[in-house]
Amino acid sequence: xxxxQQLTEQILRMSGVNARKCMRCGKCTATCPSFDEMEYHPHxxxxxVEKGDIEPxxxxxxxxxxxxxxxxxxxxxxxxEPAKLVEAVRLAVIREQGANHLKPQDLPELWDEDLPQQAIxxxxxxxxx
Amino acid sequence: xxxxxxxxxxxxxxxxxxxxxxxxxxxxxxxxxVVFSTDYQYMCSEAGQNLIKDSIKEYGLTGVVICSCxxxxxxxxxRKAAQSVGLNPYMVEVANIREQCSxxxxxxxxxxxxxxxxxxAAIAKVHLNAPLTAGESPVVKRALVIGGGIAGIQTALxxxxxxxxxxxxxxxxxxxxxxxxIDKTFPTLDCAACILTPKMVEAAQQEKIKIYSxxxxxEVKGFxxxxxxxxxxxxxxxxxxxxxxxxxxxxxxxxxKVPNEFNLGMDNRRAIYIxxxxxxxxxxxxDPNYCTMLKTGKCGxxxxxxxxxxxxxxxxxxxxxxxxxxxxxxxxxxxxxxxxYDEFAYSQSPDVVTSLEYERLMNAAGPTSGTLLxxxxxxxxxxxxxxxxxxxxxxxxxxGKPYCSKVCCMYTAKHAMLTREKYPDTDVYVFYIDVRxxxxxxxxxxxxxxxxxxxHYIKGMVGKVVPQDGKLKVQASxxxxxxxxxxxxxMVVLAAAIEPDKTARPLATMLTASMDTNDFFTxxxxxxxxxxxPTAGVFLSGMCQGPKDIxxxxxxxxxxxxxxxxxxxxxxxxxxxxxxxxxxxLCNGCSSCEKVCPYGAITYQDKEFRMPNxxxxxxxxxxxxxxxxxxxxxxxxxxxxxxxxxxxxSNRQIMAEVDAxxx
Numbered sequence: 177x178x179x180x181q182q183l184t185e186q187i188l189r190m191s192g193v194n195a196r197k198c199m200r201c202g203k204c205t206a207t208c209p210s211f212d213e214m215e216y217h218p219h220x221x222x223x224x225v226e227k228g229d230i231e232p233x234x235x236x237x238x239x240x241x242x243x244x245x246x247x248x249x250x251x252x253x254x255x256x257e258p259a260k261l262v263e264a265v266r267l268a269v270i271r272e273q274g275a276n277h278l279k280p281q282d283l284p285e286l287w288d289e290d291l292p293q294q295a296i297x298x299x300x301x302x303x304x305x
Numbered sequence: 306x307x308x309x310x311x312x313x314x315x316x317x318x319x320x321x322x323x324x325x326x327x328x329x330x331x332x333x334x335x336x337x338x339v340v341f342s343t344d345y346q347y348m349c350s351e352a353g354q355n356l357i358k359d360s361i362k363e364y365g366l367t368g369v370v371i372c373s374c375x376x377x378x379x380x381x382x383x384r385k386a387a388q389s390v391g392l393n394p395y396m397v398e399v400a401n402i403r404e405q406c407s408x409x410x411x412x413x414x415x416x417x418x419x420x421x422x423x424x425x426a427a428i429a430k431v432h433l434n435a436p437l438t439a440g441e442s443p444v445v446k447r448a449l450v451i452g453g454g455i456a457g458i459q460t461a462l463x464x465x466x467x468x469x470x471x472x473x474x475x476x477x478x479x480x481x482x483x484x485x486x487i488d489k490t491f492p493t494l495d496c497a498a499c500i501l502t503p504k505m506v507e508a509a510q511q512e513k514i515k516i517y518s519x520x521x522x523x524e525v526k527g528f529x530x531x532x533x534x535x536x537x538x539x540x541x542x543x544x545x546x547x548x549x550x551x552x553x554x555x556x557x558x559x560x561x562k563v564p565n566e567f568n569l570g571m572d573n574r575r576a577i578y579i580x581x582x583x584x585x586x587x588x589x590x591x592d593p594n595y596c597t598m599l600k601t602g603k604c605g606x607x608x609x610x611x612x613x614x615x616x617x618x619x620x621x622x623x624x625x626x627x628x629x630x631x632x633x634x635x636x637x638x639x640x641x642x643x644x645x646y647d648e649f650a651y652s653q654s655p656d657v658v659t660s661l662e663y664e665r666l667m668n669a670a671g672p673t674s675g676t677l678l679x680x681x682x683x684x685x686x687x688x689x690x691x692x693x694x695x696x697x698x699x700x701x702x703x704x705g706k707p708y709c710s711k712v713c714c715m716y717t718a719k720h721a722m723l724t725r726e727k728y729p730d731t732d733v734y735v736f737y738i739d740v741r742x743x744x745x746x747x748x749x750x751x752x753x754x755x756x757x758x759x760x761h762y763i764k765g766m767v768g769k770v771v772p773q774d775g776k777l778k779v780q781a782s783x784x785x786x787x788x789x790x791x792x793x794x795x796m797v798v799l800a801a802a803i804e805p806d807k808t809a810r811p812l813a814t815m816l817t818a819s820m821d822t823n824d825f826f827t828x829x830x831x832x833x834x835x836x837x838x839p840t841a842g843v844f845l846s847g848m849c850q851g852p853k854d855i856x857x858x859x860x861x862x863x864x865x866x867x868x869x870x871x872x873x874x875x876x877x878x879x880x881x882x883x884x885x886x887x888x889x890x891l892c893n894g895c896s897s898c899e900k901v902c903p904y905g906a907i908t909y910q911d912k913e914f915r916m917p918n919x920x921x922x923x924x925x926x927x928x929x930x931x932x933x934x935x936x937x938x939x940x941x942x943x944x945x946x947x948x949x950x951x952x953x954x955s956n957r958q959i960m961a962e963v964d965a966x967x968x
Contacts, residue, residue: 199698201738206768206782207648211789219784251648251768255700 183268184228191264195226197254204248204258213241218248218258225261233265234272307368307432310341310360311424314348314373316403321346323407325417329372333424338432340364349379354386361390368396368431372424374403393436395882395953400427422966429965433958437882442932444530444878445630448869449474451522451812452635454482455501455855456847456862458508460633463866465513469873472515472627473508474522474536476808479584481505482637486567486661488668490855491719492750498583498670505585518586521808523624525632525815526905528933529842530878532629540620542591542599543577548615550587554607555579563595565672568665571680572672577607577616581670589615631842631869632816634826635862636809638848640801641696641706649695649799654772655680657797660713663720677728679796682775686795689724690779691717691735692767696802698738706802708823711852713800714741718754720798725758734761734792736781744854763790770797809849817903818843825851836865841935844868883953884934885941887927889914891948894925898940898949906933907940 188195204218211217216224216238224233233239239262248258283296313330315321326344334342341364347353348371360366369392371383376399384394402420410416448464450457453475461471473480485505487497508514517536524535558575565574567581576595579587591599591607598604598618608616640659643651651657656679658666669675679686693713699705714737721733740762742748754760765782772778779792805824813820818838819827826845829837836845846865847858872878887898889912899907909925916922927949929940940949941956950956 197700199738200784201694201766202764202782202784203766203768205784205789206766206780208768208789217782217787217789219782220787247768253694253699253704255702255704 180228180230183230184225187225187230187261187264187268190267191257191260193225193257193260193264195222195256195261198222198226198256199254201253203251203253204256207247207251209245209247210241210243214238218262221261222256222258225265230265230268234269238262239266239269307338307434308340308364308366309336309338309368309370309428309431310357310364310366311336311339311343311370311372311428312348312353312357312360313342313344313402313420313424314353314371315344315346316374316407317346320373320403320407320420323410323413323416324402324420325413326372326420328417329402329420329424332421333370333372333428336425336428338368339428341366348373349382354382357383357386358390361387361392366392368398368434370398370400370424370427370431372400372402372420372427375399375401375405393438395437396431396434398427398431398434400424425968426962426965429961430958433955433961434953437952439882440880440931441877442528442530442880444873444875445532445628446470446873447472447627447629448631448633448873449522449532449534449627449629450633450635450846452482452637452806452847452849453477453480453508453516453518454635454637454847455484455504456637456849456858457482457633457635458504459859459862460635460844460846460866460869461508461514462504462511463863464869464873465511467866467870467873468513469870470513470515472517472536472629474517474520476519476521477580478519478541478578478588478590479505479580479586480508480516480518481581481583481585483661484855485581485583486569486664486668488664488671489719489723491715492744492746494719494723502583502585505583509585516586517625519590520625522812522815527628528904530630530872531932532632532842534627534629534632536625536627538623538625540593540622541588542593542596542616542618542620543589544615544617544620545586545588547613548588548611549613550579550584550589551612552579552589553610553612554589554616557606557610559604559606560595560597563592568672569659569662571662571665591616591618631844631872633844633846633865633869634809634812634816634818634838634849635846635865636806636812636849638803638852639806641804643695643799643801645703646695646799648769649692649767649797650770650772650777651799654770654777654797656686656772656777656795657770657799659799659801660716660720661801663798664716667720667723677724684795685728686731688732688792688794689734689796689798690767690770690777690781690792690794691721691733691798691800693717693735693737693800694766694802695799697800699802706804706823708802708852709741710800710803711741712803712854715744715747715750715854717798717800718742718751718760721760722750722754722758725754725760732761734763734794736763736765736767738764738766744856765790767797770794803848803852805849816840816843825849836861836868842872880932881936883936883951884931885929885936885938885949885951886931887929887944888948888950889924889926891946892924892926892944893946893948894927895945897943897945898927901939901943902934903937903939904933904935906930906935 242262311333330344388394400423447470464471520538523537526533560576564570665671696705697710701707767781777794818840844865846862
């Protein structure tokens with residue numbers, strides 16, 4: 177139980193999202209382009225985080241079918257930002273796996289001339305502690 | 306030395322639960338000047354007040370300190386009690402040991418200590434109190450109503466019926482407001498025009514009411530009972546007294562491409578126009594932005610066809626200055642602009658309309674003469690999607706309004722029901738977050754839409770609308786079945802949030818009436834004084850105070866009228882004696898006080914002063930109009946030489962309180 181609460185707090189802290197602001201209008205789900213690919217739809221995602229059901233989310237494929245297009249963030253009338261929650265849960269999964277953190281000195285080996293800079297920055301965000 | 310009585314109230318357990326009231330009374334007994342000190346369960350009760358009165362008589366008290374709730378609550382009660390036994394009411398001070406002490410403390414020892422300190426401060430102040438006498442000011446027995454919608458009309462009618470003169474100032478060419486644009490009214494489905502236009506005519510015919518249409522308030526001076534208002538009568542280029550409203554000019558005018566605001570720009574009118582058939586006053590108005598004659602000097606058709614010779618291209622704005630005892634704000638509302646909600650394609654397709662536009666499309670006097678046709682190709686829509694809460698209940702800021710607009714649930718149910726009744730082959734979907742129907746016969750009305758008329762109510766929201774191949778592709782969520790829906794709609798109707806009219810903010814500044822962050826006028830008390838502004842003599846009617854439907858608006862309008870009548874029925878008003886005054890010997894005429902005074906109560910005059918050796922010097926000194934001053938004290942803080950002081954809250958009194966607290 178305590179672990180569940182810790183995990184929820186961690187997700188909320190990492191994402192900076194206040195899930196309690198949700199008024200359950202479902203506009204995020206209405207706007208989501210990958211709705212059909214998802215097990216948990218954006219409004220469910222927010223609700224599950226609010227309830228503290230993080231573990232099923234961490235195991236769900238929905239995490240990786242979210243395109244991070246931010247349409248839900250853009251259109252949420254309450255500024256809840258569901259996509260940021262998805263991203264935070266992804267990060268939690270990665271952190272749990274451990275050992276695959278990226279260090280700057282590892283970079284040259286992985287270097288690809290065509291790699292966009294954004295991808296490098298985002299890789300640091302995802303893979304470094 | 307004053308002879309002071311101290312009365313400590315228990316307020317049941319409100320105070321006594323956290324403050325040792327007996328100890329407070331005993332401790333304060335030892336303060337200098339205190340000749341009597343006691344505690345009692347409820348000081349505000351009849352018995353409590355009698356205790357105060359009897360003590361004043363028995364001990365010959367010259368000052369009274371009540372340790373109780375906030376002075377906003379019962380200061381008046383205690384002052385009246387004191388006055389009834391011959392003590393000047395301004396010799397009574399209240400030490401707030403409830404809101405500012407017992408309610409915020411948990412520990413009895415600390416709370417008791419603080420209560421003693423607050424009592425001590427009040428005692429120190431009473432030592433310096435002087436009896437004050439309230440002045441009087443006359444009441445002008447005429448009211449001004451700003452805004453001629455249903456709120457303004459109802460208020461004016463009620464005031465006039467009580468026998469007082471009322472002027473209505475309306476910025477558009479006719480009174481009637483938003484209700485004139487509405488087709489039917491919920492929950493009875495009365496035709497709005499049928500119940501509104503008789504009231505408009507009544508207002509026009511009522512002898513006590515004067516309507517200034519196409520006019521705006523330019524300047525407000527003065528104070529409760531005696532406002533001086535400058536009204537701008539905008540040039541309508543038509544002599545209002547001569548025009549018969551025959552409408553020939555509005556048919557002959559060659560400038561045909563003027564968006565008709567009455568139909569929300571969905572059709573056109575001429576440059577000279579009468580907004581609608583039942584307009585009051587029914588006179589034509591020339592729109593200077595489109596009239597060829599006014600712009601280039603070449604045309605004059607309307608003047609030629611007018612048999613009454615009412616057209617006057619040389620007309621200029623005129624100004625009327627009038628005096629009023631009370632002002633009622635009834636400035637109303639507008640739907641918000643939907644430009645920033647790109648996802649609903651409002652700017653991309655004419656078939657995405659607001660609910661008010663839909664209202665016009667359903668109305669017999671509307672652009673389609675009451676046949677529901679979609680604006681793009683004038684065909685009957687077969688599938689209509691209604692979206693609720695567009696711009697309402699948002700997180701504020703860029704997203705939209707944080708409040709519920711209150712009327713949308715009901716008018717959407719009305720639209721859906723009327724559509725299904727008139728066109729049973731139409732599929733009607735309503736996407737809702739919550740259906741809010743608190744009102745008499747409201748929920749029954751909504752249930753009828755669902756049960757009898759088969760409107761599809763879906764719990765969810767529309768995410769996006771894409772115009773494609775003559776259809777509107779609607780993507781939405783159905784939260785109960787956890788589905789994403791894709792609907793090919795012919796029309797989408799957006800229940801746009803409502804917001805106060807844009808003229809409200811500058812008007813509030815003129816009236817020094819306060820507003821909330823959403824530009825709704827604030828009430829003097831949200832529960833107990835809901836139709837009064839905190840600014841004396843300014844009253845609120847209708848949507849300018851907050852979202853409300855027609856029945857509520859009319860109730861509030863009549864309530865505001867009752868308050869105005871109560872004010873105008875008085876011949877004189879008692880002024881607040883706690884006003885500022887300037888010590889002319891100290892004043893150096895710097896104007897600091899004049900600049901900070903929010904009420905314009907301070908003026909300067911050159912006065913002669915006797916100087917040594919029989920010389921006379923002329924100096925510029927401040928003087929305060931005690932009828933205008935509200936006693937806020939801003940000037941006393943701004944004054945660099947300490948010349949400004951506030952009766953009842955003098956600098957010496959405040960410092961004595963501070964000293965007592967810091968002792």
